[in-house]
Amino acid sequence: MAQVGVSWWLLRVTRFVSGLRGLLRGVKTLGRLVSHHPWAILLVWLLAALLSIPFAARAPAALNADPAGGLTDAEATRVTALLRERFNERDTNTVVLVTRSQPPLTTEAGQTTYQTFLDGLEEVAGVTRVTGAQAGGPLPTQAGDGVLALTLAQIPLEDGATETLRRVRAYAERAESAALDIRVTGGQAIADDFTEFAESDTKRSELTALPLIGVLLLLVFGALVATGLPLAVGMLSISVAMAGLYGLTRVMEVSTFAQSVITMLGLGAGIDYALLMVNRFREELKRVPSPRQAAERTVQTAGRSVAFSGLTVAIAMGGLILPPISFVRSIGIGGVLAVLLTVLASLTALPAMLALLGERVNSPRLLTLTWAQSGEASAAWTTFARRVTARPWAAVLASAALLLVLAAPAFQMRTGYAGAWGLTPGVESRDALKDVEALGAGGLLSQFEVVLDLQGQRYGPADRAKFQALVEDLRGLDGVKGVLSPFVTPADLTDTAGSSNADALAALSVLTTRSFSQDRTLLRVTVVPDRTLRAREIPQLETQLRRKLEASGYAYLLGGAPIGGEEFSRAITGSLPTVILAVFAGTFLLLMVAFRSLLIPLKSILMNALTVGAAAGVVTLVVQNGVLAAPLGIPADVGVLDASLPVLLFAVMFGLSMDYEIFLLSRVQEEHLRGASNDEAVVLAVGHTARIITSAAIIMLIVFTAFIFGRVVASKSIGLGLAVAVALDATLVRLVLVPAFLKLAGRWNWWLPAWLDRRLPHIRLEH
Template identity: 50%
Template sequence: MFDRIARTVTRYPLSVLLAWLVLAVGALPLARMAPAHLAANASSVKNSEAQQVAEIYQREFGQTFTDRTVLVSESAIPARDPRFLEVYNRLVAQLEAIPGVLGVVRFDTPGPLEGVGQGGRVTATLLETRLEGGEAIVGQIRRAAQAAQTPLVHFYVTGATAVTADFLRLLEADVRRSELIALPLTAVVLVGAFGALVAAALPLVVGLMAITVSLASLYLLTLLGPVSSFAQTVITMLCLGAGIDYALMNVARFREELAKGLSAPAAAAQTVRTAGRAVAFSGLVVALAMGAMLVPDLAFIRSMGIGGVMAILTTVLAALTLLPALLALLGERINRPHWFAFRLTTGGAHPFWERWATLVMGRPWVFTVGVTGILLLLAWPAWSMKLGYTGAFGLGPGVESRKGLELIQQMGLGGASDAFEVLLDLGHEGFTAENRARWRGLEETLSSWPEVRLVVSPFLAARLPSSGSLGDLAALSAQYLSQNRRYLRLTVIPKDALRAPEIPGWVERLRAAAQAAGFKRVLIGGAPVGSWEFTEALVSAMPVAIGTVFAATFVLLAIAFRSLVIPLKSLVMNTLSVGAAYGLITLVFQQGFGARLIGAPTDVGYIDSSLPLLMFAIIFGLSMDYEIFLLSRIQEGHLAGLNTFQSVKAALSRTAGVITSAALIMILVFSAFISGQVVANKTIGLGLATAVLLDATLIRLVLVPAVMVLAGEWNWWLPAPLQRLMPRVRLEP
């Protein structure tokens, strides 16, 4: 297959370039539309308790849940000042006229929720809005609030939908900023690696082309269902990181073949047959790792996996077709202009790396034990990792929705968007006087909890002087007593915004209180429960997802290298790099150590639940790039008759420069995401940059050669029955 690709691409390079140009021109408009069609909210878990509560409420109560948005004012004048009231009243009138705003509870409305705080300098106005089209409604609310601001009065809009809108806006901005930061720095590294401008430009062309086509594919995917906003981040990271890496390896091999005296087409063809094989196999392993995201039965997570698989397949296709066509046309011109005498990649054995390999393999036990100890120490904090939906806490300081939440948190209204729905199933018994008494008793019990701000029920309406009319009572009763009088409902609003680790305790206590009141069938729903169930579903699927990737990767590596020891060693070493990355993000983003140094909040307290599996897939896949690139050269020496020491030394001296250059580029790409305002992006960027740094230095340049020389000929151990059954596949022709 690779011979056919090599012949076709190098025989018709102009046709290949034209095909890619047409593809890019057609993909560009779709790629630009992709970010606006992505979703930030996690999909619901099938048959989950929260989903059952929502379905019963819609079916039996004849209503749907609405959204709660909070308009927060912060002013230099008291809320009773006529100047404030003039601005505020005009704004409220505008908000009430917005389609989709179903109700407005002013800050000065008498009731159980105090709408004024900080000596009258902060107010909270509750808006009930439709869930459908919620982001557009919040957008109108924000535009009205921004237009109403004065030098003395500032408004902030917060709530679940407002947080989502900020998240999507900042996520797209983070990706664009990261590209603008990473591309120039990457170009500098590539010029230093190759010492020639033309050679340095080719990996950038491959990476940018892969991003364009992959984002267009992502847009088409959004037409079929909801796609995670993180898919854009995954595509940018994989296409820039892996795309430039693959191109770097191919260009380095092409220059090596040119130095042997081959013509440009022949050198390009040989590059496809050699480095191209390793790139294709590496891409297969990366795609397999991204396939771990397809295991959880969550459309939101699966969309990230599909996006990652599309990105890596597109990148491999560009590296095997577009790049060789360019190489065949350029020939020796790839080395022009000569800017530097020093190159990180030389196209042959480098004396420094030969000496380094000799040093490491001369004391293999010292380096093996030492490096393993360092990696295990870095991974240690990961044992205390906590997962959950970060919400507004996942945004940087100063973001509007987070600022608004922080202000109402001080007023005891932080839990306004984190309400629990307690659904009581009366069964065939129905609504009796006894059940009514139990219902009221449960409401009084929950209202007495110090951490509860308010329990909403018909009993509350009857107690309030401003809401005690028969009309108000009837309207509220219709929301809390089902039409068939089988279900009762209570809405429990916490005093403070909930952190993810607190949610299971709330669910357990609410259920226990309802059962203690005499209700046997109890369902707990609401936004906090939905996010917790999403986390639980994702965490429970991780062992299967990771185990599947491990098993499939082991088989692929065993076939490629005809060994059982090499794939086992590779899995262990990749696990060490993943563990170290997990440990660092836990230390920084959960425990807050050094968080301020990278502009991250110190009070998040946990890791976004979707990140560990996503990071595992990316780290595991990309770590295999270096592993396969190095091992394919070691295998080449082994098959040529060299012993373990000689083959490892030869392979390391020829690949270390490329590996360090490729790693530096990936570190730059990933580190660029640390500058963003979305904590999840910072987490991914820091974790992946750390993993690549450790993988390309301590693992590939120290641990791999040390362990290889310790294993000796056992590296290639394969039982005789498997030697007969296993197909023969080589990464080198």
């Protein structure tokens, strides 16, 4: 059996290697094609960009911020389906409108103004039911002074929800006056604000980052044309990738974060690859007379490193496709799409432009002294490398200790769906929630829906006592404000809002209707907490509810917004080991083939994991614990990290950090194959690549930092995590820890079993 297992593994490795060898041969052929037909290549890209623009523009509006997106078999999803199909609930999506009245509702003038507002709200297309402050209910809907009040508007749960909410918000703006201030919140409002601000934050990040990146590239190249080419490649790949993302929304739920990932990869990796290609082309122009030959040579050398680096990023992003969660898979597919298009643009559109520009790539020359990349080694970085490798143990232990200290807070990481608290103050849906809580009605946005199954029997008189006993048990739990069921008293319906007996009876009739399925074989209870639950508070109340439900003897399903958020968080957390193992396996094979070593892939995986861990620890310290949160514009009351953050941070950063790894290790291998000793090869490699790595890292840092200053805390967290990770990776890890480790490992860096060495092809990477 063991022999069969080894044979199967070798077959898979052989196929992987054959595919990799074919990829590199394809790069060579591609270089010849591009250099001979540059105008045709550019025309194809121009048509692709023009066709992509209208679809790319529609993509942001089609994205989804639903925390339970894609969990079709989740308990909360099944509860929602039962309410729709068996209880005929088509409008369980509640919009909460908070009004401030001057004069107050306790006056006749205030009541008249408020009633006019209610009458107009009922006429808004898509609104199926309006519950005003004076209608009563088991929750307070009006402050004692009559100034603050809540109005509930029911809108469709799925189709048309966003459009209806837009109409409600537009009506609220029109209805506002000196006598009535109106603010809108609710689950749909919060989710739509996430999507809207994620889109606007992404656009603002692009506009902020591009000028800064342009200045940096000008310092690198000194020429305006060379500076503009990487920017053009980045924007080209982003526009086509966004059009592809829109196509993806037609067949599956697509996460709001997919747009941010595409922008990060398109700008960061795209500009890095273009920087490498443009620099190599300028070098080749000095060696060959023809610009087209220089472009072909650029694709065949630097293009191989670009293709290989892009493959590592694609493997990392592809790990997100494995979990059976469409919300996460969409991010993975979007990331892979962005990487592949970025690599394709770098290997086709960019060299085509270079072939046509020739020496004009160096004009107009604006700076004579530049932070230029060249094939010459940097004396300063060479000296630095000699000092690091002179004391390798000190360098390894000190840098590893620092990374572990930074990673320590990640062990106390709490993940979940932050809801409105995941938006920054100043966003209407978040700010209005404060007023809802002031009224003691915060639980309206954290309701638990319970569906009890009578096992095919119809509800009869004998079930009344059992059902009522369960309702009373649920009502008596700590943290429960009220329970919506047929078993309420007139006092429950009148004591908080002063409604009439007729109003109370009407409300009781509605409660009775909503509590029984149409065939009376399912019972429904809605449990309303005494406050808006934070993610960290949900598990405790959920546990209490389940204990009571299990003790009741009923078969049940527990749903509602809190359960949906928790299920999504658990699904994401549960998928992380699968993603990590898949990415580790793919990366190990790739690096083993490239560098013909077993130790180097293991070292790369370990050190990249340390970098990601350190970044996760810093994000936990800032976002969850509030350390230095205020200067970064992060609210101190978030309390949890978005459930998607750990898996996103791992996939994106693990893939991108491999760029620096390949830049450095390919040069170490090259110097070693030329005959340099292991120690000297490491020093020479750092001297030759440190400027490329630091330049690329600063570009990445600018892109990621721009996301920190948005209004969606999850996007801010991802930007912060990636900024910290790239800063650590390009300095402490790549220029201190890795060289010191390579020095200590010595000849074991290049050890490969003889039987495996014979089976692997020789692949040469150049930059």
